[in-house]
Amino acid sequence: MKTLVIVTHPSIETSTINRRLVAELNKFPAKYTVHDLHKTYPDGNIDAMSEQRLVESHGNLVLQFPVFWFNCPPLLKKWLDEVLTYGWGYGSGNGNQMKNRKVALAVSTGISRKEYSPDGKYKYALTQLLAPFETTFHYCHSDYRSFFAVYGKEGDDVSTVEDNRPTTDVLDESAHEYLRFIDAM
Numbered sequence: 001m002k003t004l005v006i007v008t009h010p011s012i013e014t015s016t017i018n019r020r021l022v023a024e025l026n027k028f029p030a031k032y033t034v035h036d037l038h039k040t041y042p043d044g045n046i047d048a049m050s051e052q053r054l055v056e057s058h059g060n061l062v063l064q065f066p067v068f069w070f071n072c073p074p075l076l077k078k079w080l081d082e083v084l085t086y087g088w089g090y091g092s093g094n095g096n097q098m099k100n101r102k103v104a105l106a107v108s109t110g111i112s113r114k115e116y117s118p119d120g121k122y123k124y125a126l127t128q129l130l131a132p133f134e135t136t137f138h139y140c141h142s143d144y145r146s147f148f149a150v151y152g153k154e155g156d157d158v159s160t161v162e163d164n165r166p167t168t169d170v171l172d173e174s175a176h177e178y179l180r181f182i183d184a185m
Contacts, residue, residue: 001059002030003182005106008037008065008076017108017150017171018066024175032182033058037075044075048082055083056097060185061142063133064106070122070129080136090140098140102185105133105147106178113151148181150174 005025009018025032035054041047055061065072083089089098107130115121116129130147137144150166166174 001057002033003060003062003185004033004035004055004058005062005064005182006035006037006076006079008063008073008079010038010073010075012036012038015066015108017152017166017174018064020171020175021064021106021108021150021178024179028179037079041075044078046075046079046082048085051079051083052088052097055101060102060104060182062104062106062182062185066108066110067126067129070124072133084136084140096141098137098142101142102145103137103142104145104182104185105130106149106181107147108150108152110152113149116151145185148178150178 007018007022009015012019012022022034022036025034033054037046063072063076065076068074071077084098087093087095089095107126109116109126111122113126116124116126118125126147126149134144134146150171152166
């Protein structure tokens, strides 16, 4: 079955990292379904039953998003709250739709990898900050497969970096690594 990639970026058209990852996924429509939440729900009103059917029609699930304030964008949080409901995503009755489903995250940051550590500027590893997602999917008895991250450059030598975005070469390699990550789920 195809992998469903739920992309949640409020301005994907101006994104460097997420836009590049989506472009790579779109090269292989037989393998990946890219589902942009902001494009599908510009008013923020999620059709939970439609989303549940979409998840059910796919094998693996990837949530792709930029890290916002050390968390996910609000629309993705709303999606989690409204789609992973008792009786569907967990619990009794038909509450096994997430059971054993392979789930992973794909995140982008404007911050360098070294800053995500106990000795870094932000004091926590990205693994720690993403732990609520891991816990959520364990609670749903999913097969959580960790995360793929593309880091920015905040904190690097500002004399050699124009902005926080990775170079084109880094983005291209990251996009290829991303597909390998998904395919290895």
